[in-house]
Amino acid sequence: MKGVKKMDKQSIKEGVKRYLKVKHGVTLEEAKDYEIFNAISLTIMEEIVDNWNETSKRYNQGRMAYYLSAEYLMGRALGNNLINLGLYDEVKEVFNELNLDLNKIEEVEEDAGLGNGGLGRLAACFIESAATMEMPLVGYGIRYSNGLFKQNIENGFQTECEDNWLKYGDCWSIRKDDEVQIITFSDMKVKAVPYDVPIIGYDTKNINTLRLWQCEALREFDFNLFNNQQYIEAVSARNKAEDISRVLYPNDTAEAGKILRLRQQYFFSSASMKDIIKKYKATYGNDFSDFAKYNVAQLNDTHPTISILEFMRILVDEEKVEFNTALDIAKKFFNYTNHTILAEALEKWDIRLIERLFPRILQIAYQINDALINELRQKGYDEGAIWNFRIVTNDQIRMANLAIYVGSAVNGVAALHTEILKNKELNNWYNLYPEKFQNKTNGITPRRWLRLCNPELSEFITELLGTEEWVKDLSILKGLDKFKDNDEVLNNLMKIKREKKAQLSAYIRQEEGVEVDPDSFFDIQIKRLHEYKRQLLNALYILDLYYRIKENPNIEIPKTTFIFGAKAFPGYRRAKGIVKLINEIAKLIDGDPISVGRIKVVFVHNYRVSYAQKLFPGSDLSKQISTAGKEASGTGNMKFMLNATPTFGTYDGANIEIVNASGEENNYIFGLRVEDIEKLKNNYNPKEYYRNNPCIKRVIDTLINGMLNDGGTGYFEDIYNALLEEGDQYFLLADFDLFKKAQDKVFEDYKDKKKWAQKCLANLSNSGEFSSDRTIKQYCDEIWHIEPAKVQ
Numbered sequence: 178m179k180g181v182k183k184m185d186k187q188s189i190k191e192g193v194k195r196y197l198k199v200k201h202g203v204t205l206e207e208a209k210d211y212e213i214f215n216a217i218s219l220t221i222m223e224e225i226v227d228n229w230n231e232t233s234k235r236y237n238q239g240r241m242a243y244y245l246s247a248e249y250l251m252g253r254a255l256g257n258n259l260i261n262l263g264l265y266d267e268v269k270e271v272f273n274e275l276n277l278d279l280n281k282i283e284e285v286e287e288d289a290g291l292g293n294g295g296l297g298r299l300a301a302c303f304i305e306s307a308a309t310m311e312m313p314l315v316g317y318g319i320r321y322s323n324g325l326f327k328q329n330i331e332n333g334f335q336t337e338c339e340d341n342w343l344k345y346g347d348c349w350s351i352r353k354d355d356e357v358q359i360i361t362f363s364d365m366k367v368k369a370v371p372y373d374v375p376i377i378g379y380d381t382k383n384i385n386t387l388r389l390w391q392c393e394a395l396r397e398f399d400f401n402l403f404n405n406q407q408y409i410e411a412v413s414a415r416n417k418a419e420d421i422s423r424v425l426y427p428n429d430t431a432e433a434g435k436i437l438r439l440r441q442q443y444f445f446s447s448a449s450m451k452d453i454i455k456k457y458k459a460t461y462g463n464d465f466s467d468f469a470k471y472n473v474a475q476l477n478d479t480h481p482t483i484s485i486l487e488f489m490r491i492l493v494d495e496e497k498v499e500f501n502t503a504l505d506i507a508k509k510f511f512n513y514t515n516h517t518i519l520a521e522a523l524e525k526w527d528i529r530l531i532e533r534l535f536p537r538i539l540q541i542a543y544q545i546n547d548a549l550i551n552e553l554r555q556k557g558y559d560e561g562a563i564w565n566f567r568i569v570t571n572d573q574i575r576m577a578n579l580a581i582y583v584g585s586a587v588n589g590v591a592a593l594h595t596e597i598l599k600n601k602e603l604n605n606w607y608n609l610y611p612e613k614f615q616n617k618t619n620g621i622t623p624r625r626w627l628r629l630c631n632p633e634l635s636e637f638i639t640e641l642l643g644t645e646e647w648v649k650d651l652s653i654l655k656g657l658d659k660f661k662d663n664d665e666v667l668n669n670l671m672k673i674k675r676e677k678k679a680q681l682s683a684y685i686r687q688e689e690g691v692e693v694d695p696d697s698f699f700d701i702q703i704k705r706l707h708e709y710k711r712q713l714l715n716a717l718y719i720l721d722l723y724y725r726i727k728e729n730p731n732i733e734i735p736k737t738t739f740i741f742g743a744k745a746f747p748g749y750r751r752a753k754g755i756v757k758l759i760n761e762i763a764k765l766i767d768g769d770p771i772s773v774g775r776i777k778v779v780f781v782h783n784y785r786v787s788y789a790q791k792l793f794p795g796s797d798l799s800k801q802i803s804t805a806g807k808e809a810s811g812t813g814n815m816k817f818m819l820n821a822t823p824t825f826g827t828y829d830g831a832n833i834e835i836v837n838a839s840g841e842e843n844n845y846i847f848g849l850r851v852e853d854i855e856k857l858k859n860n861y862n863p864k865e866y867y868r869n870n871p872c873i874k875r876v877i878d879t880l881i882n883g884m885l886n887d888g889g890t891g892y893f894e895d896i897y898n899a900l901l902e903e904g905d906q907y908f909l910l911a912d913f914d915l916f917k918k919a920q921d922k923v924f925e926d927y928k929d930k931k932k933w934a935q936k937c938l939a940n941l942s943n944s945g946e947f948s949s950d951r952t953i954k955q956y957c958d959e960i961w962h963i964e965p966a967k968v969q
């Protein structure tokens with residue numbers, strides 16, 4: 178670590194003692210772990226605040242980018258911030274001198290789980306990369322007082338409870354009461370209070386900002402109602418306001434939930450637009466002609482797309498900009514990232530709800546829709562073709578259409594995904610505006626996903642390369658290629674893997690009460706539970722393997738631990754059924770002397786960023802088995818690769834680019850490709866597979882023959898029906914045999930320890946292009962047109 182002046186050990190020690198005293202009123206000897214955590218965090222905050230303010234000032238002098246995202250899956254802050262500041266070792270030493278264990282203190286931090294999955298984690302990686310690269314980017318989002326939910330597994334079933342991540346306070350943000358915005362709905366006014374989170378780059382003085390809005394009532398309670406002893410009524414406005422930033426993706430199966438989601442989106446969009454416009458006016462006055470010269474925004478999926486309408490409303494109604502001029506500014510200001518082609522994820526809002534909550538926003542949507550239709554008519558489109566482009570239909574606003582029409586750039590998140598958007602899903606738009614379409618393959622930050630979570634491997638890499646520069650320039654890892662025939666290097670690489678597996682085993686024992694053997698093969702599938710991700714295919718494969726072992730106890734396979742981690746969305750019944758099924762299969766295998774000690778299944782609960790940081794480094798195989806064409810990119814696949822783990826996957830999303838980079842011979846690609854599925858889909862009959870393949874029949878029959886118990890929920894029959902009666906939408910049965918063959922090859926190859934180690938090394942050394950630094954550089958150069966602004 179060079180260039181940045183660091184705190185010395187004495188001031189770290191003094192800072193901890195000072196904050197223990199003023200914040201918690203305790204001495205070091207009396208302090209609880211969480212109090213120590215707060216004290217060290219505040220010590221670091223104190224250290225960085227000047228640089229942080231400096232950075233904001235510096236950025237405000239030029240062009241800036243704004244990342245608008247409903248999700249930021251940040252995980253823990255302390256360890257990452259210490260690494261990025263180059264203070265980790267100093268703090269560890271200070272703690273040792275004070276008889277404290279830094280690791281233990283890191284473990285008390287709650288994850289900031291303000292996201293759901295990959296999209297939210299991507300936003301977190303992006304803002305960290307931007308800070309490291311000294312790019313003027315600000316993130317805007319919502320400060321959910323509870324994240325998604327905490328998952329427990331009870332009797333094999335997923336249960337959910339609130340995720341009270343703020344219970345020990347929140348040292349890593351600063352509330353800015355003087356920058357509050359008032360947000361107006363037709364039936365209520367609320368306060369949007371910004372909480373600024375410092376985003377600390379690696380080896381730089383620059384500190385970027387993530388601004389999260391918290392919703393509060395204008396008044397704490399109604400004094401007169403309270404005085405009348407109407408206590409519930411007195412605080413009802415407050416509760417209603419606070420509900421808006423309470424949870425991510427509230428259940429929207431009923432209208433009340435839909436309204437709440439729409440309020441959330443408008444709340445954070447409106448607050449962010451007002452904030453950006455206020456800042457612009459402070460420097461450039463009321464003339465908006467230079468607005469798009471100094472500002473650019475990225476919509477992370479459609480959740481913040483209502484920002485476009487709010488931006489137009491402010492310019493037209495409050496700033497008196499002429500409509501068409503405002504639209505031209507908006508067209509330069511906004512850009513849109515598409516994250517999925519799943520139809521149910523393309524947001525459409527009922528115009529009745531929009532009209533009820535903010536009627537003016539609906540009028541503006543109509544006006545933009547008219548502008549689009551005029552343009553299409555002029556270009557000679559007929560009314561039938563125009564219908565597919567419409568932003569407003571008879572009953573809905575289509576948010577993706579709005580984002581594409583107004584957005585200056587539209588990007589997909591991996592090469593295949595962008596091609597599918599261009600040639601299929603959004604082909605009409607692509608023909609209209611080919612110049613808008615771009616690809617930006619996702620990435621992950623090497624700081625959190627290697628340097629922090631795998632210090633053992635990091636140190637080894639630094640030793641081999643003779644430099645730590647790879648942390649900032651991941652392409653340097655390519656230099657590891659030259660060790661591919663070096664037995665000592667390969668052995669050491671596998672020793673580190675063994676050590677990380679042992680650490681993971683200890684953590685699983687502590688968290689799940691389950692023993693897993695670190696000398697077994699760790700086959701890991703961790704990601705949100707979704708049918709397209711096909712955890713069910715993996716489960717059916719394992720069930721078949723169990724039967725194969727029973728049939729032939731001499732079958733030659735390495736001792737294997739199959740690890741799953743996944744949250745199922747609370748309203749997604751089938752996904753919850755799959756969680757239960759995986760746990761039932763685990764129980765079946767554990768209860769049978771023939772399979773015990775040969776294969777094991779463990780479902781780790783409450784999969785999240787901090788758990789992920791233990792799972793990726795302790796893996797032997799990365800399972801990425803989505804139905805081809807369905808996983809836009811994936812980023813979990815990249816985290817495995819960066820921790821030297823081969824991919825077992827379909828030809829989908831970024832798997833394709835991963836395998837192109839590290840070599841098909843170093844990974845396991847199987848199954849139908851997009852073209853195959855296109856050909857098959859109109860005459861696919863899963864029942865034929867059931868009839869003709871006895872292994873498939875055997876596992877599917879197990880779902881309903883009473884061997885597995887779903888506790889009377891009907892879950893397993895539902896899964897059975899999904900596969901046989903509803904046409905197996907995700908082509909599990911068509912890929913089953915190909916999966917099996919590919920996994921047999923894995924087991925065969927794993928016998929040759931040296932060859933296996935070479936595959937691991939090839940994945941590590943070719944992972945450079947999957948750094949989010951590379952992705953962010955492309956956004957900066959090709960969409961945002963912003964440049965580094967270094968703080969001196």
Ligand SMILES: *Cc1c(COP(=O)(O)O)cnc(C)c1O
Binds near residue numbers: 296810
């Ligand atoms: C990386 C990550 C994801 C995304 O995983 P995919 O396999 O790409 O879906 C989801 N959740 C967490 C906690 C992650 O760290």
